[in-house]
Amino acid sequence: MTEVAAVFLKLGVSSFGGPIAHLGYFHREFIQRRRWLDEEHYGQLLALCQFLPGPASSQLGFALGLVRAGWLGAVAAFVAFTLPSALFLLALAAAGAYLDNLWGRAAIHGLKLVAVAVVAHAVLTMARTLTPDRTRIFMAMAAAIFILLAGNAWIQLVLVAGGAALGPWLCRTVTARSGESFALAYGRRGGALLLSLSGVLLAIALVPWSGASPLAQAACAFYRTGALVFGGGHVVLPLLQQAVVAPGWLDNDTFLAGYGAAQAVPGPMFSLSAFLGARMHDGQYGVLGAATSLLAIFLPGLLLVAGALPFWRALGARKEASRMMAGVNAVVVGLLAAALYDPVWISAVRDVKDFAIALAAFVLLAFARGSALAVVIFCVSASILLAAYPRL
Numbered sequence: 001m002t003e004v005a006a007v008f009l010k011l012g013v014s015s016f017g018g019p020i021a022h023l024g025y026f027h028r029e030f031i032q033r034r035r036w037l038d039e040e041h042y043g044q045l046l047a048l049c050q051f052l053p054g055p056a057s058s059q060l061g062f063a064l065g066l067v068r069a070g071w072l073g074a075v076a077a078f079v080a081f082t083l084p085s086a087l088f089l090l091a092l093a094a095a096g097a098y099l100d101n102l103w104g105r106a107a108i109h110g111l112k113l114v115a116v117a118v119v120a121h122a123v124l125t126m127a128r129t130l131t132p133d134r135t136r137i138f139m140a141m142a143a144a145i146f147i148l149l150a151g152n153a154w155i156q157l158v159l160v161a162g163g164a165a166l167g168p169w170l171c172r173t174v175t176a177r178s179g180e181s182f183a184l185a186y187g188r189r190g191g192a193l194l195l196s197l198s199g200v201l202l203a204i205a206l207v208p209w210s211g212a213s214p215l216a217q218a219a220c221a222f223y224r225t226g227a228l229v230f231g232g233g234h235v236v237l238p239l240l241q242q243a244v245v246a247p248g249w250l251d252n253d254t255f256l257a258g259y260g261a262a263q264a265v266p267g268p269m270f271s272l273s274a275f276l277g278a279r280m281h282d283g284q285y286g287v288l289g290a291a292t293s294l295l296a297i298f299l300p301g302l303l304l305v306a307g308a309l310p311f312w313r314a315l316g317a318r319k320e321a322s323r324m325m326a327g328v329n330a331v332v333v334g335l336l337a338a339a340l341y342d343p344v345w346i347s348a349v350r351d352v353k354d355f356a357i358a359l360a361a362f363v364l365l366a367f368a369r370g371s372a373l374a375v376v377i378f379c380v381s382a383s384i385l386l387a388a389y390p391r392l
Helices: 002-012 019-033 039-051 056-094 102-130 134-150 153-170 188-206 214-228 233-244 252-262 269-283 286-316 319-348 352-366 372-388
Strands: none
Touching: 002 019, 002 056, 019 039, 019 056, 039 056, 039 286, 039 319, 056 252, 056 269, 056 286, 102 134, 102 252, 102 319, 102 352, 102 372, 134 153, 134 319, 153 319, 188 214, 188 286, 214 233, 214 269, 214 286, 233 252, 233 269, 233 319, 252 269, 252 319, 252 372, 269 286, 352 372
């Protein structure tokens, strides 16, 4: 457990670049350097985490800790990898009152421009991998158009379900991926209990508890988001926006500023929930709100990956499952593309200068291979410079 905690703490303070980059960090650390498992088993764990809803890189880290050192190792991996970014974003949320001035507002606007560049890059990267043929490109475009016209968060779930239903018929070029059971301290009965617990908690979270306390409603909203988002990382943006902005718990500018700030820190993107939980309801719940939101959004994904591991061999060998996931992934690209326009673009790009900053940041990220931290520094600095010299 100590070994797992030490390695993941190092990754938690150094793994910049988002969820796709995290997979590369994990591969280098655990396959090439430490040889905790071989390429085949790493690929099987990665395939499972990508198949399930939730934050794929955090689920993979949790699974690696579970296989390496049991339940204590799994918890150690999650805490060590998540805590650094969560603490940074919590500190940023606490400093929000000190940012209500010209320079603070300019810095926050710069973070919103970061969100434009990062989401655009995520759409491009995911589209290359998840929509490699005309059929899946069409599925992504249809999903994007439909969600923009409908403008309803629940439509996203319908589209994801539709992608899963159409996948076996429309994604016939996708082949099955084999999987094997891992050496675990529990079997299928334990896995079934974990999956059942995840389902029960989701059923509770889906009930509209209008009379519950704001903190309980937030826990349900974040659990529901973590349980229903496929693709993890940036894909959580539209569901989180609907969860906290639509009911009026947080304004959209603060939400996008937090999302932009999340690009500047290492670790999982879902740590943004700590910032949102601390700032919602005018900061009424502070650290308690941050901890509740953070645990609620991660819990379903961790329960699902732990529960599914004993069954993965049978599931991974079925071609229908692989094709269903291909359909879901294509729809997810469309949902993220729609989120790039609304709310990210609409809320951040006000004029030609903003467009130029966002475009330069996108080029830096996508073609110059600049780090996410470099993009944050560039956008914030450019925004502050324009605030100081508006005639530029």
